[in-house]
Amino acid sequence: MGYSFDIFINPPGQEWNDFVHATNELVTVMDGRLKLTIGKKEIIEEPGDEVFILKGIHPSVMNISSSTTHWQYRHY
Numbered sequence: 001m002g003y004s005f006d007i008f009i010n011p012p013g014q015e016w017n018d019f020v021h022a023t024n025e026l027v028t029v030m031d032g033r034l035k036l037t038i039g040k041k042e043i044i045e046e047p048g049d050e051v052f053i054l055k056g057i058h059p060s061v062m063n064i065s066s067s068t069t070h071w072q073y074r075h076y
Helices: none
Strands: 004-010 025-031 034-038 041-045 050-053 059-063 069-075
Antiparallel strands (some): 025 050, 025 069, 034 059
16 A cells, blocks of 8 residues: 555534544644544644554544644555
8 A cells, every 4th residue: 555645724613524544544733723533532632743543443533723724644
């Protein structure tokens, strides 16, 4: 599969619900705040925070900032 990288730019309230990937993923917030939900667990991410998500997991991500959030994802 290799390695892929991109940046999401999300407005306030933007949600990505219950998505799944066939590869591991690393999410890093560049600015703003994200709420990452995996099952019943919620993680608040702020700039510089990273969360590793194993392949096959179904997370949801929401911009909980009052401004645009920029975040990176890396699949490998």
